[in-house]
Amino acid sequence: MNYPCGIKIDRKKTISYGNRGMSLEKELNETNNYYLLKNIAVIHKKPTPITIKKVDYISPTRVKIKDGYFQKPSTTDYNGIYRGQYIDFEAKETNKPNYFPLSNIHKHQLEHLKKIITHGGIGFLIVSFNAYNEIFYLDGKDLFDFINTNTRKSIPYSYFQEKGHLIKIKFNPRLDYLKIIDEIYFKGEYYEEKY
Amino acid sequence: MNYPCGIKIDRKKTISYGNRGMSLEKELNETNNYYLLKNIAVIHKKPTPITIKKVDYISPTRVKIKDGYFQKPSTTDYNGIYRGQYIDFEAKETNKPNYFPLSNIHKHQLEHLKKIITHGGIGFLIVSFNAYNEIFYLDGKDLFDFINTNTRKSIPYSYFQEKGHLIKIKFNPRLDYLKIIDEIYFKGEYYEEKY
Numbered sequence: 001m002n003y004p005c006g007i008k009i010d011r012k013k014t015i016s017y018g019n020r021g022m023s024l025e026k027e028l029n030e031t032n033n034y035y036l037l038k039n040i041a042v043i044h045k046k047p048t049p050i051t052i053k054k055v056d057y058i059s060p061t062r063v064k065i066k067d068g069y070f071q072k073p074s075t076t077d078y079n080g081i082y083r084g085q086y087i088d089f090e091a092k093e094t095n096k097p098n099y100f101p102l103s104n105i106h107k108h109q110l111e112h113l114k115k116i117i118t119h120g121g122i123g124f125l126i127v128s129f130n131a132y133n134e135i136f137y138l139d140g141k142d143l144f145d146f147i148n149t150n151t152r153k154s155i156p157y158s159y160f161q162e163k164g165h166l167i168k169i170k171f172n173p174r175l176d177y178l179k180i181i182d183e184i185y186f187k188g189e190y191y192e193e194k195y
Numbered sequence: 196m197n198y199p200c201g202i203k204i205d206r207k208k209t210i211s212y213g214n215r216g217m218s219l220e221k222e223l224n225e226t227n228n229y230y231l232l233k234n235i236a237v238i239h240k241k242p243t244p245i246t247i248k249k250v251d252y253i254s255p256t257r258v259k260i261k262d263g264y265f266q267k268p269s270t271t272d273y274n275g276i277y278r279g280q281y282i283d284f285e286a287k288e289t290n291k292p293n294y295f296p297l298s299n300i301h302k303h304q305l306e307h308l309k310k311i312i313t314h315g316g317i318g319f320l321i322v323s324f325n326a327y328n329e330i331f332y333l334d335g336k337d338l339f340d341f342i343n344t345n346t347r348k349s350i351p352y353s354y355f356q357e358k359g360h361l362i363k364i365k366f367n368p369r370l371d372y373l374k375i376i377d378e379i380y381f382k383g384e385y386y387e388e389k390y
């Protein structure tokens with residue numbers, strides 16, 4: 001069941017939010033954890049912002065939130081540092097086979113990504129086309145090239161095939177998107193694992 | 196009333212957390228907002244991580260959190276980009292006049308800051324000595340110099356006077372800490388406001 005603001009609730013188990021679907025988020029978290037453990041990069045998912053209305057004081061060490069709501073995020077979900085560069089991205093899944101609806105990303109998040117690129121950071125999208133089990137890296141420059149030259153409210157799948165970079169799904173790291181950053185920003189000199 | 200994990204509850208008004216005391220956090224948020232509006236830097240406070248135990252489905256567009264708890268943060272509270280550089284810091288207040296207790300910062304946060312510096316980022320602390328209404332910038336290198344050469348569990352006020360940089364409290368931006376980064380990392384070439 002999908003709610004607006006990219007919040008998804010799995011009634012059976014636990015709550016996932018900030019992304020349409022747990023699996024992409026989970027795979028990215030595992031990937032980032034791998035990068036962290038191998039000392040390759042420090043990239044984290046930001047917590048989802050919440051407005052708190054009411055709390056209970058269980059004990060001096062424990063405060064229980066009794067009433068709160070999810071906020072719309074004003075920045076992207078992921079950021080960090082890689083090879084001394086600021087990294088910033090948003091990750092989304094889509095079930096549409098032919099296009100990625102831009103409405104999946106909040107206007108504030110797009111503005112944030114644009115600012116990051118202006119300030120010299122590496123900004124991009126990771127989009128999973130669930131229909132094909134294909135996950136693309138789309139560089140921020142190509143994203144804004146599309147937005148600036150098109151009036152349509154979705155990015156066709158063919159644009160991802162043409163301008164995007166397919167992320168290989170591996171055992172570990174699951175989604176090795178830094179390899180694509182190596183290709184685009186570091187002349188294909190792949191990172192080495194530093195222990 | 197102070198709770199562990201840096202969570203502070205103001206029963207009268209609203210809830211502030213992630214920092215001992217609202218005022219430093221508020222002033223930093225206003226400062227960062229100024230930087231953002233003037234296109235100087237993109238630096239945000241991260242939301243406080245929360246574990247959600249129970250939700251109510253008010254409507255298809257609204258999910259209410261009925262039961263949740265604050266988590267210990269594993270990273271610092273603030274990060275972003277300035278002059279193409281990755282920026283990362285933690286901000287804390289202390290009421291002690293003679294020292295800043297290192298226990299105010301979680302071990303995970305210190306480890307995170309250390310990693311940031313290893314990866315080429317600019318990492319630091321902002322510490323408010325409430326007894327003097329003095330707010331210091333302490334560069335990560337000086338922070339870890341202290342930790343690596345001392346066994347004591349607090350940093351004396353005199354160390355902030357010697358190695359730290361006093362942040363001037365101004366009307367706008369309130370706490371212009373980027374000026375100190377200009378001095379340390381950019382040879383004192385101060386930023387210009389880009390409209």
